[in-house]
Amino acid sequence: xxxxxxxxxxxxxxxxxxxxxxxxxxxxxxxxxxxxxxxxxxxxxxxxxxxxxxxxxxxxxxxxxxxxxxxxxxxxxxxxxxxxxxxxxxxxxxxxxxxxxxxxxxxxxxxxxxxxxxxxxxxxxxxxxxxxxxxxxxxxxxxxxxxxxxxxxxxxxxxxxxxxxxxxxxxxxxxxxxxxxxxxxxxxxxxxxxxxxxxxxxxxxxxxxxxxxxxxxxxxxxxxxxxxx
Amino acid sequence: xxxxxxxxxxxxxxxxxxxxxxxxxxxxxxxxxxxxxxxxxxxxxxxxxxxxxxxxxxxxxxxxxxxxxxxxxxxxxxxxxxxxxxxxxxxxxxxxxxxxxxxxxxxxxxxxxxxxxxxxxxxxxxxxxxxxxxxxxxxxxxxxxxxxxxxxxxxxxxxxxxxxxxxxxxxxxxxxxxxxxxxxxxxxxxxxxxxxxxxxxxxxxxxxxxxxxxxxxxxx
Numbered sequence: 001x002x003x004x005x006x007x008x009x010x011x012x013x014x015x016x017x018x019x020x021x022x023x024x025x026x027x028x029x030x031x032x033x034x035x036x037x038x039x040x041x042x043x044x045x046x047x048x049x050x051x052x053x054x055x056x057x058x059x060x061x062x063x064x065x066x067x068x069x070x071x072x073x074x075x076x077x078x079x080x081x082x083x084x085x086x087x088x089x090x091x092x093x094x095x096x097x098x099x100x101x102x103x104x105x106x107x108x109x110x111x112x113x114x115x116x117x118x119x120x121x122x123x124x125x126x127x128x129x130x131x132x133x134x135x136x137x138x139x140x141x142x143x144x145x146x147x148x149x150x151x152x153x154x155x156x157x158x159x160x161x162x163x164x165x166x167x168x169x170x171x172x173x174x175x176x177x178x179x180x181x182x183x184x185x186x187x188x189x190x191x192x193x194x195x196x197x198x199x200x201x202x203x204x205x206x207x208x209x210x211x212x213x214x215x216x217x218x219x220x221x222x223x224x225x226x227x228x229x
Numbered sequence: 230x231x232x233x234x235x236x237x238x239x240x241x242x243x244x245x246x247x248x249x250x251x252x253x254x255x256x257x258x259x260x261x262x263x264x265x266x267x268x269x270x271x272x273x274x275x276x277x278x279x280x281x282x283x284x285x286x287x288x289x290x291x292x293x294x295x296x297x298x299x300x301x302x303x304x305x306x307x308x309x310x311x312x313x314x315x316x317x318x319x320x321x322x323x324x325x326x327x328x329x330x331x332x333x334x335x336x337x338x339x340x341x342x343x344x345x346x347x348x349x350x351x352x353x354x355x356x357x358x359x360x361x362x363x364x365x366x367x368x369x370x371x372x373x374x375x376x377x378x379x380x381x382x383x384x385x386x387x388x389x390x391x392x393x394x395x396x397x398x399x400x401x402x403x404x405x406x407x408x409x410x411x412x413x414x415x416x417x418x419x420x421x422x423x424x425x426x427x428x429x430x431x432x433x434x435x436x437x438x439x440x441x442x443x444x445x446x447x448x449x
Contacts, residue, residue, distance in 0.1 A: 030296075031277075031300040032293075033293070083354060084357070085355075086354030087354055087356075105354055105355060108355070108360055109314070109317075109318025109321060109322060109357060109360030110359075112317075113315060116315045127322065127363070128322075129360050129363045130393075132341075133359065133392065133394075134391075135355065135359070176294050176311075177279075177292065177305075178275075178277055178278045178296055178311055179294050180278055180312060180313040180314075181278050181313060181314050184315075185313055185314060185315050212313075
């Protein structure tokens with residue numbers, strides 16, 4: 001199936017059916033900003049388990065937008081978490097120590113670039129970030145141009161859940177201000193991408209030069225249920 | 230020196246030059262901008278995706294889509310710019326920043342930095358800490374000279390897990406300003422009330438005197 005459709009608007013049920021056991025899922029957002037909270041709820045409502053979740057952070061504050069995603073972890077449905085910033089989730093340490101959860105800690109910029117490498121067909125990249133630290137364990141070191149680098153490999157996923165401020169029915173989307181964060185990088189990095197938008201507009205309404213996420217990276221569009229403003 | 234944190238921030242500010250593009254870590258570094266001289270204007274990056282960070286947003290300025298890396302609602306100055314995390318860390322790793330200013334648990338004379346992980350305390354998440362020190366021309370550590378138990382934080386070799394190796398260029402504390410030189414750490418300036426010997430006494434590695442000129446005095 002091609003990535004071009006003039007109507008990608010999807011129902012909650014259609015979204016929930018996309019969640020399958022064993023998937024690797026990218027979760028957009030930096031803290032509360034640009035986080036697809038409605039899609040987190042749908043993920044939580046699905047029965048999918050044995051998941052690998054990839055995100056910058058995942059707060060378990062019951063009042064916060066990340067709470068449903070953090071509950072998927074608490075319920076033991078996540079096998080591995082690939083994450084950069086852990087301090088906003090107070091449960092991770094006990095889940096990790098009781099071996100109920102594998103955690104891969106990834107420096108934030110390396111996380112972004114590994115996802116980008118997967119999105120854009122690169123076999124990996126060389127970086128000095130993390131070299132000489134605990135996070136270099138098990139990684140291949142490559143000497144080039146007089147420097148030692150870590151080889152970082154692409155981080156591909158089955159699903160990406162991303163958030164935009166506005167989207168049209170083709171999936172073209174605008175992420176205003178600091179909501180871009182991981183959303184624009186994750187959208188092209190998964191086999192199937194579901195985009196949640198605060199506002200959905202007809203095709204042709206968004207100025208082409210202002211598009212942050214091109215529609216060809218998006219498979220489904222849903223209306224956000226979050227009312228934050 | 231009523232407030233040590235502000236004293237450190239004022240002295241960090243004195244190291245910045247007009248036109249610098251900088252990234253500020255949480256804590257003492259964020260106090261730095263209050264102490265910039267009138268003729269020094271800097272552009273502040275936040276790694277979640279903005280350059281041109283202004284003061285914290287208040288009242289009607291608050292826009293929930295505009296935060297800094299500490300998740301605080303901020304304003305953005307005219308000429309500011311938003312971007313995604315790949316661009317943001319490209320700016321950082323690609324040496325497009327003049328300075329990164331951040332706190333530390335330990336620094337050693339080889340410029341090694343430990344600021345992300347105290348074993349046994351928390352599941353450590355590095356966030357952007359490892360990336361932030363990878364490319365900036367100056368990595369300025371702003372911290373208290375000793376721990377709350379009086380133990381040195383500036384050592385011959387860090388004992389805590391490292392954030393990065395050989396990256397720190399300058400250390401500003403409540404007792405001294407130190408610069409990394411060929412031989413190790415060089416004493417650039419000392420705080421009012423300190424002597425070279427008193428600073429050496431609370432430092433866990435040798436401190437060298439400048440090859441030329443004298444040890445200066447920090448701004449009060």
